[in-house]
Amino acid sequence: MKIKTIKSLTDKIRKHTKYEPPHPRNADLPPTYNIILSASPKGGGKTYNTIQLLTNYEDSGFIAQDGTDVKMRTIWVSGGTSRSKQNSILDTLKTLHDDDRIDLEDDVDSYMKILYQDIKEERDQIEAYNIYRKIYDKYIKSKNLSNLSMEELTLLKWKEFIDPKIDPDAPRDNDNNLLYNPRMVFLVLDDMIGSDGYGTARKNFINRLSVKSRHESDELVGLNLIFITQSFKAVPALIRKQTDIFVLLKSASRQYIIDAISEEVGSHFSKEEIMKYYDQIMKIPYGSLILSIHKKEKDQNRVRIGWTQSIERDSKYLI
Helix, strand or coil: CCCCCCCCCCCCCCCCCCCCCCEEEECCCCCCCCEEEEEECCCCCHHHHHHHHHHHHHHHEEEECCEEEEEEEEEEEEECCCCCHHHHHHCCCCCCCCHEEEECCCCCCHHHHHHHHHHHHHHHHHHHHHHHHHHHHHHHHHCCCCHHHHHHHHHHHHCCCCCCCHHHCCCECCCCCECCCEEEEEEEEEECCCCCCCCCCCCHHHHHHHHHHHCCCCCCCCCCEEEEEHHHCCCCCCHHHCEEEEEEECCCHHHHHHHHHHHHCCCCCCHHHHHHHHHHHCCCCCCCCCEECCCCCCHHEEEEECCCEEECCCCCCCC
């Protein structure tokens, strides 16, 4: 193959400021934002596995691009079991407030839109609060009001020149902590298959959410999605194609799952490699094979046994 350089064209991109979302302080945790799909039959350990991950995120904490702390919020949506006594393991999560344990069986699509709007409104409130904090700080440091614009003075007057630290309208979490950064949100959708929240139509809100969940703008807010399901087959293809991390537990549908997973993670793993890991790990009681194709994942953590062990891959499988 003979290659010739086209001298009149360039492959360089102009300098720009790259945005990075908040990330876990513990760099061995899966990078954010992410979409996780955990599939196994009833009793396979999906909930326990998810709680393990969220507990590690809670212990780690998050840091924003400017080095400041970011708090975490967990929202657990299920088809009627989020408050079940059999789900008491959810009580161990420090970032899951009682108001964010949500049971939905009907009108799921509509409620999910409201929930997303609630997350966005909190983000907007925090951003507005930070604008006021900066203006108030400028006001305190100013020797005369001529240093302030009419817009700044109008906002100060509207807020009655109140100190942001004692502002009763300041954004706070459920423990009354001031929020200086939008929280890192983990939205868990627990066995919602069969509800009207899922569907094959792209206009379905959960499907659309899986496409836009990593993006931030005036109209979009970033978050992490965790899908827990008894049936890998029932998860819409659109969601599977957006998934970054696949959690595989023991299932009678071994061949189907391996075939389907191989298609979704083919950019990083061969079917032969997946089958090798799956068959060995499924011999471990409640063992889970976790495969990550997240672009920011550490290469040494792309294959895990549970969240606390990684597999050193054979060089012959590295793509």
